[in-house]
Amino acid sequence: MAGLTAAALAAxxxxxxxxxxxxxxxxxxxKPKTSSSAPATGHDKPKDKKPPAxxxxxxxxxxxxxxxxxxxxxxxxxxxxxxxxxxxxxxxxLSPRPxxxxxxxxxxxxxxxxxxxxxxxxxxxxxxVEGVSVGFSAAVDGSMxxxxxxxxxxxxxxxxxxxxxxxxxxxxxTKVVVVP
Numbered sequence: 001m002a003g004l005t006a007a008a009l010a011a012x013x014x015x016x017x018x019x020x021x022x023x024x025x026x027x028x029x030x031k032p033k034t035s036s037s038a039p040a041t042g043h044d045k046p047k048d049k050k051p052p053a054x055x056x057x058x059x060x061x062x063x064x065x066x067x068x069x070x071x072x073x074x075x076x077x078x079x080x081x082x083x084x085x086x087x088x089x090x091x092x093x094l095s096p097r098p099x100x101x102x103x104x105x106x107x108x109x110x111x112x113x114x115x116x117x118x119x120x121x122x123x124x125x126x127x128x129v130e131g132v133s134v135g136f137s138a139a140v141d142g143s144m145x146x147x148x149x150x151x152x153x154x155x156x157x158x159x160x161x162x163x164x165x166x167x168x169x170x171x172x173x174t175k176v177v178v179v180p
Contacts, residue, residue: 138163
């Protein structure tokens with residue numbers, strides 16, 4: 001009897017594995033992308049702690065976008081100094097140094113292909129690093145994957161809803177304060 005039970009459990013386990021391995025992408029759990037040859041960039045693993053709820057004290061004054069590199073967090077701050085929205089982001093492969101920047105001309109028109117090949121919208125550029133524009137954007141498909149460290153990419157990714165908010169908030173010449 002024990003032998004039949006063990007055989008049945010083994011068969012069920014095998015069939016479950018086979019079903020999950022052959023499931024269509026629409027129902028299968030996402031498979032993580034890994035690369036054994038890629039160097040560590042600090043962007044590979046999400047932080048264990050929750051992003052801070054409070055605006056960093058050293059983030060300036062007036063209307064601004066505050067981007068915390070280590071915490072992967074953005075705050076939209078109105079001219080009275082009140083946070084109107086905060087959300088998590090996926091950093092770009094190239095990050096600007098802490099400091100104060102200014103939004104350049106946002107890309108207008110239909111979605112475009114980002115430097116990583118992903119279709120993006122609502123590009124709000126604010127810095128240059130190693131000749132690459134750095135800015136906020138949202139992937140049209142809603143993805144926020146860790147950037148390929150072998151590519152020089154400057155897209156700080158966020159959800160589409162957050163991308164819409166940044167697009168509406170951060171007009172040309174809006175301050176962007178980058179903190180560690």
